[in-house]
Amino acid sequence: xxxxxxxxxxxxxxxxxxxxxxxxxxxxxxxxxxxxxxxxxxxxxxxxxxxxxxxxxxxxxxxxxxxxxxxxxxxxxxxxxxxxxxxxxxxxxxxxxxxxxxxxxxxxxxxxxxxxxxxxxxxxxxxxxxxxxxxxxxxxxxxxxxxxxxxxxxxxxxxxxxxxxxxxxxxxxxxxxxxxxxxxxxxxxxxxxxxxxxxxxxxxxxxxxxxxxxxxxxxxxxxxxxxxxxxxxxxxxxxxxxxxxxxxxxxxxxxxxxxxxxxxxxxxxxxxxxxxxxxxxxxxxxxxxxxxxxxxxxxxxxxxxxxxxxxxxxxxxxxxxxxxxxxxxxxxxxxxxxxxxxxxxxxxxxxxxxxxxxxxxxxxxxxxxxxxxxxxxxxxxxxxxxxxxxxxxxxxxxxxxxxxxxxxxxxxxxxxxxxxxxxxxxxx
Numbered sequence: 001x002x003x004x005x006x007x008x009x010x011x012x013x014x015x016x017x018x019x020x021x022x023x024x025x026x027x028x029x030x031x032x033x034x035x036x037x038x039x040x041x042x043x044x045x046x047x048x049x050x051x052x053x054x055x056x057x058x059x060x061x062x063x064x065x066x067x068x069x070x071x072x073x074x075x076x077x078x079x080x081x082x083x084x085x086x087x088x089x090x091x092x093x094x095x096x097x098x099x100x101x102x103x104x105x106x107x108x109x110x111x112x113x114x115x116x117x118x119x120x121x122x123x124x125x126x127x128x129x130x131x132x133x134x135x136x137x138x139x140x141x142x143x144x145x146x147x148x149x150x151x152x153x154x155x156x157x158x159x160x161x162x163x164x165x166x167x168x169x170x171x172x173x174x175x176x177x178x179x180x181x182x183x184x185x186x187x188x189x190x191x192x193x194x195x196x197x198x199x200x201x202x203x204x205x206x207x208x209x210x211x212x213x214x215x216x217x218x219x220x221x222x223x224x225x226x227x228x229x230x231x232x233x234x235x236x237x238x239x240x241x242x243x244x245x246x247x248x249x250x251x252x253x254x255x256x257x258x259x260x261x262x263x264x265x266x267x268x269x270x271x272x273x274x275x276x277x278x279x280x281x282x283x284x285x286x287x288x289x290x291x292x293x294x295x296x297x298x299x300x301x302x303x304x305x306x307x308x309x310x311x312x313x314x315x316x317x318x319x320x321x322x323x324x325x326x327x328x329x330x331x332x333x334x335x336x337x338x339x340x341x342x343x344x345x346x347x348x349x350x351x352x353x354x355x356x357x358x359x360x361x362x363x364x365x366x367x368x369x370x371x372x373x374x375x376x377x378x379x380x381x382x383x384x385x386x387x388x389x390x391x392x393x394x395x396x397x398x399x400x401x402x403x404x405x406x407x408x409x410x411x412x413x414x415x416x417x418x419x420x421x422x423x424x425x426x427x428x
Contacts, residue, residue, distance in 0.1 A: 002121035002130070012129045012175060013122070019114035028089060028231060031179055032142075033096070035135045038107025039161055041147065042097035048144040049096055057190050062202040063151075064142065064189045072188050072237040080233065088232045098144030103157045105164040115172040129175060131223065134165045136180035137213055138206030152205050159213040170217050177223045177257070178214075182206060183248065185229045187239035196243050203244075207251055214252045223284060224253040227322075228265065230290060241268040245275050253281075259322050260285035261296070261304060269304070272311040283312060286322025 005013035020034035027033075036042055047053075054069040067073070079085040114132055122130045137159035141151070148154040169176045183206065187199055194202070214222060226248055228238040241258070248256055259265050269285070277283060287304040288296060301319075308317045 002118070002127060003125040006125045006127050011127075012131055013125075013127055014131050014133065014177075015114060015118040015121075017133060019110060019117065031133065032135060032139055035107075035140050035162070036097050036143075038105060038110055038165070039103050039140070039158075040106045041099050041101035041103040042143070043100050044095060045098040045100065045144060045146065048098055049142055051095070052144065054191070057192065057194055059195070060198060062190055062194050062198050064186060065191050067189065069191060070188050070237075071191055071193065072234055074191075075236065076234050086232065087234070096143050099147045099154060099157075101147055103147075103154070103161050105161040107165060108168070111165050111168045115168065115174065118174065119172065131175035131177050132169050133177045133179050133225075134169060135162060136178050136182065136206070137162055137209045138182040138186075138203075139180050142182060142186075155206060155209045156212070159209040163213040166213060166217060170221055175221050175223060176217070177225055178210065178251075178253065179225050180206075180210070181227050181229055183226050184239060184241075184244055185227070188229075188237045193237070196239075199239070200243070200247055203247055207247060211250075211252045217252075218254075219252055220254040220280075222253040223255045223257055224248065224251045225257040227259045227286075232291065235262075235264045238264050241265060242271050242274075245271050249275075249278060249281070255282040255284050255318065257284035257320065258286065260308070261287050261289035261322050262291040266304070269307045269311070272308065277312045277316055282316045282318055283308060284318045284320055287319050288321040290322045 001016055001018070002013045017031065017034075020030050021037055022030045023033065049064075049067050052066050055063050055065040057063045057065075073080050073089075076087065079087045080089065111132075118130050118132060122128075137155050140158040140162055141155045145151070145154045148157060166176055166178075183203055186203070187193075190199070190202075226244070228235060248258075260269060272283070285304070285308050287301050305317065305319045
């Protein structure tokens with residue numbers, strides 16, 4: 001699987017999250033629920049984010065309600081309950097655990113196995129870099145709590161626990177990706193809608209806990225991932241990125257990944273016209289959408305990359321598919337790898353040794369930095385994670401290459417792809 005990513009030109013392959021436990025062949029929450037097997041102090045109990053009673057917030061007292069009570073789900077209740085509507089959040093509500101005792105990390109053997117598997121594949125494929133995803137404290141704590149006296153205490157306990165997984169990934173010489181949809185996605189799980197100020201104060205606790213868990217770890221080996229949830233729904237209650245970007249940039253990471261290709265958020269590349277990226281930091285926009293089964297035209301993907309390059313500089317952009325943590329496991333192995341385009345040779349996976357500016361500077365005028373130049377022989381790989389189509393993109397010279405269509409071949413809970421030119425079959 002890693003060799004396949006390398007063969008396709010992906011410079012920083014991931015492990016496909018194959019070590020994370022799944023509840024079914026289509027599991028929208030394995031990126032999150034895998035942590036339940038790696039934390040102590042949890043047990044199944046009534047309530048939690050799916051089975052509990054709805055919660056109402058008040059000004060200055062922001063609290064998460066249940067998932068079924070999310071504002072987008074409530075507004076479009078008929079569509080969410082109709083299996084033929086095209087809206088999808090999974091086959092059935094999962095049973096999530098509740099904290100009933102001290103939460104500590106117990107997943108040492110599991111993360112050691114994940115690391116060993118990925119490093120073996122990296123060695124066999126000749127890859128220099130690889131990454132493993134790990135859950136943030138803010139997302140890990142979105143379950144029931146019957147033990148800790150406050151939500152904040154629970155979040156900080158999760159921070160101390162998950163730090164052990166972060167440390168193990170870094171110590172192994174790998175890149176650590178922190179998955180934290182809660183930073184953006186929590187907004188929709190608060191009813192009634194709070195003020196932005198109250199929400200950012202609520203979020204700041206989660207950011208501080210995450211930074212505590214990351215203390216002393218090298219920023220150039222840490223990538224933070226933000227998204228608004230990968231379920232297929234209207235998403236009309238997503239909070240705009242402009243309200244989140246400055247909070248995101250206070251997280252102690254060297255690069256920041258975010259959704260940038262779906263119809264609710266693609267226009268938000270313009271946020272970077274008003275916000276200066278701190279020195280030594282990079283952005284990792286998801287330029288191929290997981291929210292549609294329409295395969296984007298290569299020119300559209302190239303346009304998305306150029307927009308970001310024009311405002312923050314091409315050396316500060318790593319192009320990648322949008323995260324597909326909630327897409328069917330069939331395509332999950334492809335969803336999070338960084339795409340390194342030969343058309344912008346300076347787009348590197350992480351900037352080390354650079355002097356970093358900690359503040360976020362807002363600016364009034366956009367940059368006019370030219371986008372990347374195009375090599376007539378360059379071929380960009382375009383993976384559409386939703387429909388499992390591998391396409392070799394044409395360079396701007398107009399020279400077209402063959403489109404490779406891959407059909408899934410079931411391997412139990414996981415899937416490999418079987419297609420022409422046999423690169424889809426090469427799995428380490």
